[in-house]
Amino acid sequence: MLLLGIDLESGGEFNLPAEKNFITEMGMVLWDTDFSQPVQIFSTLIDQGRPIAEEAAEYTGISDEMLKRHGAKPDIRILNRVKELMNLADYLVAHNGRDFDRPLLASFFSAQSHRMPEKIWLDTLHDVDYPRNCASRNLTYLAGFHGILNSFPHRAVTDVLTMLTILARYDLDAVIENAKSPRLVVKAEVSFENRDKAKAKKFGWENAGEGLKYPKSWVRILREKELEPLRKECDFALVILERLKPAGG
Missing domain, CATH: 3.30.70 (Alpha-Beta Plaits)
Known part of the structure; x- marks a missing residue:
């Protein structure tokens, strides 16, 4: 089975609605569950020409200067690569994707007059039945709880790899059932x-x-x-x- 792990970093103030926020970084990892390994990795900074809010810059480490120097423009080439990866996957996976990544990515598609491919999303914040002694579902806490070192927390592709490594320790069929539950x-x-x-x-x-x-x-x-x-x-x-x-x- 192929999973596409998705993580987005944004440049707006915290809790800004998706339609007013903007993506500064995309990280996507195509993960083969037969091997519990990544098989394709996509990562890019995106320069949308908007200043990054101070709290977002502090949280991610992504600055306006980084985007000016290394950011790609939000054009059809990025969209096509994302669609290609999404279409390869059996399921999409994000941590808090329900409230953050999914609506933000849909807004990115809409801004370029495209519709995001329809896929089933698994959410490692909500759909994984973690042990009772797991005191938080924050990804940084979960990494420590599972003995995983994330050297660059709050950066897109490293967060995806952390998330998928955690997910690989759980019964994927149960997670899928939870995601499909009423x-x-x-x-x-x-x-x-x-x-x-x-x-x-x-x-x-x-x-x-x-x-x-x-x-x-x-x-x-x-x-x-x-x-x-x-x-x-x-x-x-x-x-x-x-x-x-x-x-x-």
Whole structure:
């Protein structure tokens, strides 16, 4: 099986919507699961002629001067290479791709009047069932937890290689099943005084993720099969607000 690992670095301020943000670096790795090895690697800086926000430059180490000196222009040649790699892959993989890489890449395609190929996405932030003693799903933490050294964190291609090396240690069929699973938007019925209970169970105030907003509600997205186990853990009621299509499709 061929997986295409994808990571994008951006130059806008943190939490900027995809349509207002811009890509400064692409890293993509075609990974053959039979060998647990990369078979093609694509990496490029992209100079879109926009100044990089200070917090983005500090986070990635990518500067305006780097892009001026080494960045490629965002033209059809990059788009064609990305499409070629995407079409070779059975699945696409990203870490937090659901909220970041996927919409940002779709916006890059749209800006050049192209449509991104339709593929199933696996998300190593959401779709991998990490051990209970794994305290965070941050990629840097996950690398340390699994004994992996990433010499250049927050750079695209090294983050992809780290992500795929971690993924290779898990049951890929289970990850694919999770990505294809029906999902729910669930509301926590808690009072203002008990809001910390909702926070502790990863509910967000008015924001479920993926751009989904629910006024004056503690909400989160979870897989349908996770609902009943979560009910047993909570001493407050859970209400289904919406049913979503699987994240990977």
